[in-house]
Every structure is written in structure tokens, then in C-alpha cells.
Amino acid sequence: MNRLPETRFGALLLVVAVALPGLACDPVQPSAPQSAAEPSEGAESDPNVPGVAFVDEALQQRLDRVLASQGPRYVPRSHHLNDDGSPRFTNRLIRESSPYLLQHAHNPVNWYAWSDEAFDRAKRENKPIFLSVGYSTCHWCHVMERESFEDEEIAAYLNRHFIAIKVDREERPDIDSVYMTAVTILTGRGGWPMTVIMTPHKEPFFGGTYFPPRKGFRGNRAGLIDILTDMLSLYKNEPTQVVARAQELSQRVEQAAAIKPGPGVPSDKMIVVAAQNLGRMFDPVDGGFGGAPKFPQPSRLSLLMRYARRTRDEGATAMVTTTLDKMAAGGIYDQVGGGFHRYSTDAQWLVPHFEKMLYDNAQLAVVYLEAWQHTGDSAYERVAREILDYVAREMTSPEGGFYSATDADSPTPSGHDEEGWFFTWTPGELERLLGAGDAAVVSSAFGVTERGNFEGRNILHRVKADQELGSELGLAPKRVGEIIRSARSTLYDARASRPPPIRDEKIIAAWNGMMGAAFAKAGWMLAEARYVEVAARAVGFVLAQMRAEGGALVRTYREGKKGSASFLDDYAFIVAACLDLYEATGDAAWIERAVELQTDQDLRYLDEQTGGYYLTAADGEVLLVREKPAYDRAVPSGNSVAANNLLRLHDFTGDPKWRRRAERLFAWLAFQVTRSPTGFPLLLVALDRYYDTVLEVALIAPASREEASVLDAQLRKSFVPNKAFTVLTDAEASQQESTIPWLEAKRAMAGKSTAYVCERGRCELPTSKPQVFQKQLDRRRPYPSFTDTSPPRFPFERAK
Known part of the structure; x- marks a missing residue:
């Protein structure tokens, strides 16, 4: 089932950045083409991936040693494999600890992690930066990896003309936030995978989210290889426009981050x-x-x-x-x-x-x-x-x-990754596991049909309560609940035998x-x-x-x-x-x-x-x-x-x-x-x-906290979010007075556990009676701005 990439705003988007008005500045000077045969003076070393000018065998050996250290259980995530199952390509990401970066360690792309090394090289070679940001359980990140970053033609083009950087947004939320702001300014929306092209000075001039590999692959959308070609041409042939666009966008990112402080605390x-x-x-x-x-x-x-x-x-x-x-x-x-x-x-x-x-x-x-x-x-x-x-x-x-x-994806019996397969069921699977009678109850309770509701399989969702189902089937609601609880346990055990989704x-x-x-x-x-x-x-x-x-x-x-x-x-x-x-x-x-x-x-x-x-x-x-x-x-x-x-x-x-x-x-x-x-x-x-008057609640027991269990139970089940509370013995309360001043002189009275409910030092009468304690907890203060007129009320009722 095709699904668009998740966005930070709960909507989904595929975009190509628009041009921004230019500003005058020193232009980026395009570099001369490099020879593919011999490294030029100052050329950088690279691993054995498509499109690089010079393979550094020493670097490749170091990366291979890191690969070997992963141990025998390591499975390379790539379809570029040798006959023995080893990966054809291993790039610098094999040295990283991020599961997301390691997922890309065997792409034919010459990936760097975010590092001074990558930006220094981009400056020396005057190459634009291709930045890809995502996370390990992102479905559309996986899609873009399979379609584009595993594609040798696209990888070779990236390796020849760009410095490619991969970032785990969960490890580096600062990078993600700054460049997501840029993408949002350019396109009006954002999401992951995030795709940004920028200058060696970290200034973006293009941004978007998921891109298919080529035009026509998913409708008439622009493909990644087409975008790379256009952006490289712009970078080399119109450097003044690139710098102007990048600097203006960077300024707009700065402006978006600048928040003018207000005169005081907002009103309630x-x-x-x-x-x-x-x-x-x-x-x-x-x-x-x-x-x-x-x-x-x-x-x-x-x-x-x-x-x-x-x-x-x-x-x-x-x-x-x-x-x-x-x-x-x-x-x-x-x-x-x-x-x-x-x-x-x-x-x-x-x-x-x-x-x-x-x-x-x-x-x-x-x-x-x-x-x-x-x-x-x-x-x-x-x-x-x-x-x-x-x-x-x-x-x-x-x-x-x-x-x-x-992850969202998990392996199917055929060996292909599919979203949601691990979590879904067919009527036949339920009947084999539960027997016909219990399977019929479960199917009716969770909306299971032969047609299914997801790719021919069923996502379980509760459509009938125990009482309703019992009336229909002539069973006591208690018996329905027992069947469902037992079935959940059986299905969980059966599901555990399936290949699970990847865990980060x-x-x-x-x-x-x-x-x-x-x-x-x-x-x-x-x-x-x-x-x-x-x-x-x-x-x-x-x-x-x-x-x-x-x-x-x-x-x-x-x-x-x-x-x-x-x-x-x-x-x-x-x-x-x-x-x-x-x-x-x-x-x-x-x-x-x-x-x-x-x-x-x-x-x-x-x-x-x-x-x-x-x-x-x-x-x-x-x-x-x-x-x-x-x-x-x-x-x-x-x-x-x-x-x-x-x-x-x-x-x-x-x-x-x-x-x-x-x-x-x-x-x-x-x-x-x-x-x-x-x-x-x-x-x-x-x-x-x-804007509330926070309750200071102390439950003080004579010798053991368990002695305060009755009062404690009242507090546990009461929705009083704006409180500071503690449950202590006499001795503990005495020890903690220096840390929590309002514990001073609060002790168990008459050998009984005692509740103290105070507001900024002004206390109700201490009590050992649960009913009195509950009344003290239940007092609610209206918002200060609405002491005379009540705020408007909502017409909603709990949906059936």
C-alpha cells in the first residue's frame, strides 16, 4: 500500500523547491572537471564505490575491518551482495553507531556522516553538499533508499559531483530542525526523508522530502537524478544565483528562529x-x-x-x-x-x-x-x-x-519487506490457531473478514464490546472477555514466530x-x-x-x-x-x-x-x-x-x-x-x-509508609495534576525538611498516619480521615480571569 512520507505537521508532501530572489555577493567559483583515471593534486581518498576518482585501498581495508568486527550475526542491508553474501560496497557509515546510518553503510553512495571532514572536502573540491536526513524506522526513508541510494547510476552521479551526507534526525535534532525550517520555508511543508542541497558553507539552496529515482517512476513527479542534474548545473553555471538564494534562505531561517519576547506571562x-x-x-x-x-x-x-x-x-x-x-x-x-x-x-x-x-x-x-x-x-x-x-x-x-x-516494515514469508505484515491476520490463520469457535468470536469482536482491510489481510480493531458480542452469540460477557484474553495470548505467541520489524x-x-x-x-x-x-x-x-x-x-x-x-x-x-x-x-x-x-x-x-x-x-x-x-x-x-x-x-x-x-x-x-x-x-x-494554587500534600506515617496506605489510595486515584506531594515516615519527613521546607513540623498525629494539604504554606486542618482528605483534594479553583463569568462550555458528549 503506497503511503506518502510522514510530515511534522501531520500532512504529506512531495515538492521541488522554488527559486528565491537573488542577492549580490561573491560568487562560488566552479571547479574544473577531475580526471577519472588519476587523482589530481590534493584529491581525496574514497572507498570502492561507483563514480569515485580514486579508490584508497588502505581506507577500504580499514572499513572492511570495521565490517568484520560486526560479528557473524551481522546482515548487510543491501541488494548489492557478493556470492558469499558479503556486501559489494562498504562506505564510511560502517564506522557509525546510529542504526539509521548503519542501514546505509552498504549503499553504493559515498556517504559521510555529518563532520568537518565532509565540509572541508566540499570546500576544497568546490562541490555542493547533498544532505539526506531520516531515521531508522521511517518507511519512506527505506523506500528512497531502495529506489535511489541503492541505484548505481544515481550513486555514481552523487559520488562524482556531490559530497553526500547522511544524518540521523534522532541523534542530531539540531541539524534536523534547522534544515527542516529551510525546507518548510521553501515548500510550505516538511517531512522525512528530508532532502537538502547546500553550499559547502552549510547554506541550503534546495529542499524537499521524498523523491522518486526518475521522472515517471511515480506519476509525473521530478526524479532525484533529474533534480541532481539541474542543481549541479545551477551550482556550476550560475554560482551568483546559488549564493544569493542560499544566503537569502539562510537569513529567512534566522528570522524564523528569532522570537520577540512579550511583556510578561501570557494570560490564562x-x-x-x-x-x-x-x-x-x-x-x-x-x-x-x-x-x-x-x-x-x-x-x-x-x-x-x-x-x-x-x-x-x-x-x-x-x-x-x-x-x-x-x-x-x-x-x-x-x-x-x-x-x-x-x-x-x-x-x-x-x-x-x-x-x-x-x-x-x-x-x-x-x-x-x-x-x-x-x-x-x-x-x-x-x-x-x-x-x-x-x-x-x-x-x-x-x-x-x-x-x-x-519499524513499520517487516519480512513476509516470501522474503520481501512489507509494511504491517507482522501485525495483520487472515481468517484462516485465526481458525488454525484458535479453533473455529473462538476464531468466530475473535473475528466478530475485531472486524476480521475474508476480504480484509489492509492488503488482503486484517488489522485487528475492536468493533463490538463484550456485552454486545455476548448478546449476539448467546454468551455471557464474562465468557467473551475470557475468550478474547486467551486469544490475545495465543496470537501474541504465534506472532512472535514471525520475523519481527527492525528495532532501533x-x-x-x-x-x-x-x-x-x-x-x-x-x-x-x-x-x-x-x-x-x-x-x-x-x-x-x-x-x-x-x-x-x-x-x-x-x-x-x-x-x-x-x-x-x-x-x-x-x-x-x-x-x-x-x-x-x-x-x-x-x-x-x-x-x-x-x-x-x-x-x-x-x-x-x-x-x-x-x-x-x-x-x-x-x-x-x-x-x-x-x-x-x-x-x-x-x-x-x-x-x-x-x-x-x-x-x-x-x-x-x-x-x-x-x-x-x-x-x-x-x-x-x-x-x-x-x-x-x-x-x-x-x-x-x-x-x-x-495560574493554579498548587497543593502541597504530605502524607506522614508513624513508622512505615504502608501505614498510610488508606490515605495514599485516595491520593493515587484523584486527578489533582497541580500538586507537589510526598509520602514519608516521621523520621524521613524530619530528614527532608532542609530540601522541602513545607515539611517542617509535619508529623503523624496521635500515632496515626496524617494528611497535610497546604497552599503556599497555608494548611487545612491535618486529618487521618479519608473522607475529609478527599474533600480537601477535590477543591478546584477557576481560572483567575473567569472568576465572574464562566468560560464557554462545549456541547460534546462521549461518543458511543
């Missing part, structure tokens, strides 16, 4: 405006926002739940529950193994893009947990558990860190922070110690093993190799996880680690002049611009996460500097938030905390 009315805008975008039948393709967008759901809590608006809650219900019933959810796929290609959540990303599942686990607290519906608890169990089972390394993703086993600090926070929250909310242990192990692994010399975090880790320097979101998400682990464990060491990391983040990333944080560290590589991430996309902005972290640190420690930094961050984005509030849902979640 922005939360209401964002909720209203989401209401206009909401699909009341299938949930979600807008049409196909549909992305889960968990930050928007988190914002709506907070809005619903503060306004008591059942319509806002209905937007959340309808979306979560439809997603959990759809094909976007793995009905057999748990966890969500990347997005749905249709509006009904039926046909997904089958890759699974760690960051999606981390955010969705938290949203389902919060929905369970907010509504009391146990179905949301079940989905959250299934997500986390899937991650613990299939996405956790032996060291404790979480892997990044699994690099460990990313930021994403481990996200998933670590999800496990920590779940462990506390659901009283599951094993989830807390998973969280502590993962975050502990990042803090212990993913450090550079000097102590700074690094971005990635794979098979003992540390990757590049860290970025803002690596710090921000790990700080958040440390705070969640403190609340889950009561161990003050997690607060201390959060303060230490936040202090380091401020030192490396803080913009002292206008507030907010840069994506890259002060000593990081200089690109076209040093960006400050603003918008919340599939992975929320590090600034949005940082805003909430700063407020939480203030709520725990009482140190006013943290709140002041949050206020400056809010003010920096005030104009942007006012113009487009729905682009900042997670920042508005932090703003909701800022």
Missing part, C-alpha cells in the same frame, strides 16, 4: 482560547482533531483534561474520552501486543503507519493514566498497563535503558526520560512497585552511563558507544523523570538529582537575555542559527517541559529563582502563544499550573 485566557480552538477542530464521531492522517497528539488531551477539571466542563472531558476510546479500539493500537503505532492514515484510527515510537507510547501511557484518574474508567488503566508492559517486555535493554522504536536499539536520553516518567507515574498511581523499579533503572542508567567527560549528559548510547552531545530536551525530560521518581519513592536523592541537572541545564542552555532555553549547549556546534525550540510537536518542546520543571522545583524547594525563570520563559513565548495557542499545548499545561 490563552488556555481557554486554545480549548475553544480544539473544540472547533474536534471530530465528534471518531475523536481526534481534524481529518486524515490522524496523530494521537497527547499534549492536547492533557491540556483539555486540565481545562475540564478547572471549569467542570463535561464537553471538554468528552473530547478526551471519545478520542482515547476510539484510539484504543482502532488499528492504531496493537490489539495483540499493546502499544500504539505512529499515526493513522485514515480518520477512523483504522490503518496505521505501523512503526512504534517510544516517545508516543510514553506520552500516551500518561494520558491514559490521567484519564483513569479523571473519569474513574478502568478501561484507561488497562490500556496504560498494556502500553507499559509492552515497553518493559520488548523495548527495554538488558542495562535498563529503553530502545527507541520499531539506540537509547536516547530524552525519550528515556519521557518513558521513565511514565513508569514512575504509573508505579505510584497503580501501586505497582515493578513499574517504579523499571523507571529508576532506566533513569539511573542514563545518569550513570550516558555522561561525557566533565559530567554533561550525552544524547545517545548503543552497544557501549556514547553518541553526540546532549540537547535541551535530554536534560528537561530527565529532570521531569527525577521529580516523578521522587514522588513515587520519597527518596530525596531524586530531588537532589533534579536540582543538579536543572542547574547544569541552566548553565549550558539558558538564554540569560530573553529567557527560555536554546536547543544546543553554549559550547555546541555552530549551525546557521542557534534555535530555541518553541512549538509542541510529536515530541513536546524542551522549553515546555522546562517550564513545568521549573514550577515543580519551586513548589518543592520554595526557591523563588525557579519560578522567576519559568516566568521569563513564559514571557519570551507570550506573543507566539497569543497568536497560535494550540501550537503550545504542553506549555499551556505548565501555564495551567502557574
Whole structure:
């Protein structure tokens, strides 16, 4: 099934960049043609790939030694193989640790990783840079690799006339962000694979996404070889125009990154405006926002739940529950193994893009947990558990860190890779595995037909509830549930015998922070110690093993190799996880680690002049611009996460500097938030905390925390997102007073576990009675701007 490349905006595009008006400057001088027979003076050495002027046998031997070190289980990803199965071509990417770069290590393209070596050579030889950016589980990245980068004619042309650079966007989000901005300026949209052609000085003059190899291959679209030919001609024959175009585009990238700070913290009315805008975008039948393709967008759901809590608006809650219900019933959810796929290609959540990303599942686990607290519906608890169990089972390394993703494509029995084959079924397969009776129940429950709903096979999606199905089949709903649970286990075991999708086993600090926070929250909310242990192990692994010399975090880790320097979101998400682990464990060491990391983040990333944080560290590589991430996309902005972290640190420690930094961050984005509030849902979640009176909740047990279990259970199931809480013994509370000042003098009273609920030091009467404690928790304050007039209410009801 053909599907277009994923875009950052939830839409898909194939484009050729348009010419930009020229500006006068020193022209790029074209170089003279090189002889193919003998290397000219200063010529660079290359591996044995098509179209190079000179093969350096010593370099090739070094690359072959790296290849040999991969071990006997290594399978080269290429159709260019020798009779013994060894790869015909091995390029410089074999030395990299990124799974995405290693996927391209046997292309006939003379790939470089992003490096000074590549740009220095481009300057010496006066060649344009061909930059290709993607990630290991990107379906259309694989398509473009098979069609173009495995094509010897295209590879030879690239090798003769360009310096080709391959970048893993997950390892280098800074490169991806800067050049995606350029592509978006040129074309109006962006996506992966991202294709950019630029000068040796890193200034882009052409950009797009996926391109077919030749014109006519997919309709009448321009082919990559045609684009390369046109761009090379432009570069050599009209250098002044190229430089002018590149410099103007670079200036526009700089302008796009420049955000004028506002006069102060945005009003809480922005939360209401964002909720209203989401209401206009909401699909009341299938949930979600807008049409196909549909992305889960968990930050928007988190914002709506907070809005619903503060306004008591059942319509806002209905937007959340309808979306979560439809997603959990759809094909976007793995009905057999748990966890969500990347997005749905249709509006009904039926046909997904089958890759699974760690960051999606981390955010969705938290949203389902919060929905369970907010509504009391146990179905949301079940989905959250299934997500986390899937991650613990299939996405956790032996060291404790979480892997990044699994691919959309998987091998079929015929040996060809097909998207989604691993996850789909036929009626015959179900009957052989389950028997005719149970297969009929499962087929009816999950919409399985002979025709299928995806390439002649079936994506399981829940079309009938247990009660409805039981009525139709004359079975008790309990019996239907038993059959389905047993069938899921059988199908999971059978599926495990299929060749699985490729798993990207690099460990990313930021994403481990996200998933670590999800496990920590779940462990506390659901009283599951094993989830807390998973969280502590993962975050502990990042803090212990993913450090550079000097102590700074690094971005990635794979098979003992540390990757590049860290970025803002690596710090921000790990700080958040440390705070969640403190609340889950009561161990003050997690607060201390959060303060230490936040202090380091401020030192490396803080913009002292206008507030907010840069994506890259002060000593990081200089690109076209040093960006400050603003918008919340599939992975929320590090600034949005940082805003909430700063407020939480203030709520725990009482140190006013943290709140002041949050206020400056809010003010920096005030104009942007006012113009487009729905682009900042997670920042508005932090703003909701800022405008609330945060509860300081301490549960103090006489000698053992288990003595506070009754009160603790009340807190676990209550949706009170804007709180700082801890569950401690008398002795622990005394020890932690210096770290958390509001613990002072809070002790168990009359030998009973005691709850203290305070607001900025003003406390309710301490209580040991669960009913009184619940009333103290349930108090909700309206938004300050709407104390006299209520905000508008939504007309939605939960879809059936």
C-alpha cells in the first residue's frame, strides 16, 4: 500500500523547491572537471564505490575491518551482495553507531556522516553538499533508499559531483530542525526523508522530502537524478544565483528562529482560547482533531483534561474520552501486543503507519493514566498497563535503558519487506490457531473478514464490546472477555514466530526520560512497585552511563558507544523523570538529582537575555542559527517541559529563582502563544499550573509508609495534576525538611498516619480521615480571569 512520507505537521508532501530572489555577493567559483583515471593534486581518498576518482585501498581495508568486527550475526542491508553474501560496497557509515546510518553503510553512495571532514572536502573540491536526513524506522526513508541510494547510476552521479551526507534526525535534532525550517520555508511543508542541497558553507539552496529515482517512476513527479542534474548545473553555471538564494534562505531561517519576547506571562485566557480552538477542530464521531492522517497528539488531551477539571466542563472531558476510546479500539493500537503505532492514515484510527515510537507510547501511557484518574474508567488503566508492559517486555535493554522504536516494515514469508505484515491476520490463520469457535468470536469482536482491510489481510480493531458480542452469540460477557484474553495470548505467541520489524536499539536520553516518567507515574498511581523499579533503572542508567567527560549528559548510547552531545530536551525530560521518581519513592536523592541537572541545564542552555532555553549547549556546534525550540510537536518542546520543571522545583524547594525563570520563559513565548495557542499545548499545561494554587500534600506515617496506605489510595486515584506531594515516615519527613521546607513540623498525629494539604504554606486542618482528605483534594479553583463569568462550555458528549 503506497503511503506518502510522514510530515511534522501531520500532512504529506512531495515538492521541488522554488527559486528565491537573488542577492549580490561573491560568487562560488566552479571547479574544473577531475580526471577519472588519476587523482589530481590534493584529491581525496574514497572507498570502492561507483563514480569515485580514486579508490584508497588502505581506507577500504580499514572499513572492511570495521565490517568484520560486526560479528557473524551481522546482515548487510543491501541488494548489492557478493556470492558469499558479503556486501559489494562498504562506505564510511560502517564506522557509525546510529542504526539509521548503519542501514546505509552498504549503499553504493559515498556517504559521510555529518563532520568537518565532509565540509572541508566540499570546500576544497568546490562541490555542493547533498544532505539526506531520516531515521531508522521511517518507511519512506527505506523506500528512497531502495529506489535511489541503492541505484548505481544515481550513486555514481552523487559520488562524482556531490559530497553526500547522511544524518540521523534522532541523534542530531539540531541539524534536523534547522534544515527542516529551510525546507518548510521553501515548500510550505516538511517531512522525512528530508532532502537538502547546500553550499559547502552549510547554506541550503534546495529542499524537499521524498523523491522518486526518475521522472515517471511515480506519476509525473521530478526524479532525484533529474533534480541532481539541474542543481549541479545551477551550482556550476550560475554560482551568483546559488549564493544569493542560499544566503537569502539562510537569513529567512534566522528570522524564523528569532522570537520577540512579550511583556510578561501570557494570560490564562490563552488556555481557554486554545480549548475553544480544539473544540472547533474536534471530530465528534471518531475523536481526534481534524481529518486524515490522524496523530494521537497527547499534549492536547492533557491540556483539555486540565481545562475540564478547572471549569467542570463535561464537553471538554468528552473530547478526551471519545478520542482515547476510539484510539484504543482502532488499528492504531496493537490489539495483540499493546502499544500504539505512529499515526493513522485514515480518520477512523483504522490503518496505521505501523512503526512504534517510544516517545508516543510514553506520552500516551500518561494520558491514559490521567484519564483513569479523571473519569474513574478502568478501561484507561488497562490500556496504560498494556502500553507499559509492552515497553518493559520488548523495548527495554538488558542495562535498563529503553530502545527507541520499531519499524513499520517487516519480512513476509516470501522474503520481501512489507509494511504491517507482522501485525495483520487472515481468517484462516485465526481458525488454525484458535479453533473455529473462538476464531468466530475473535473475528466478530475485531472486524476480521475474508476480504480484509489492509492488503488482503486484517488489522485487528475492536468493533463490538463484550456485552454486545455476548448478546449476539448467546454468551455471557464474562465468557467473551475470557475468550478474547486467551486469544490475545495465543496470537501474541504465534506472532512472535514471525520475523519481527527492525528495532532501533539506540537509547536516547530524552525519550528515556519521557518513558521513565511514565513508569514512575504509573508505579505510584497503580501501586505497582515493578513499574517504579523499571523507571529508576532506566533513569539511573542514563545518569550513570550516558555522561561525557566533565559530567554533561550525552544524547545517545548503543552497544557501549556514547553518541553526540546532549540537547535541551535530554536534560528537561530527565529532570521531569527525577521529580516523578521522587514522588513515587520519597527518596530525596531524586530531588537532589533534579536540582543538579536543572542547574547544569541552566548553565549550558539558558538564554540569560530573553529567557527560555536554546536547543544546543553554549559550547555546541555552530549551525546557521542557534534555535530555541518553541512549538509542541510529536515530541513536546524542551522549553515546555522546562517550564513545568521549573514550577515543580519551586513548589518543592520554595526557591523563588525557579519560578522567576519559568516566568521569563513564559514571557519570551507570550506573543507566539497569543497568536497560535494550540501550537503550545504542553506549555499551556505548565501555564495551567502557574495560574493554579498548587497543593502541597504530605502524607506522614508513624513508622512505615504502608501505614498510610488508606490515605495514599485516595491520593493515587484523584486527578489533582497541580500538586507537589510526598509520602514519608516521621523520621524521613524530619530528614527532608532542609530540601522541602513545607515539611517542617509535619508529623503523624496521635500515632496515626496524617494528611497535610497546604497552599503556599497555608494548611487545612491535618486529618487521618479519608473522607475529609478527599474533600480537601477535590477543591478546584477557576481560572483567575473567569472568576465572574464562566468560560464557554462545549456541547460534546462521549461518543458511543
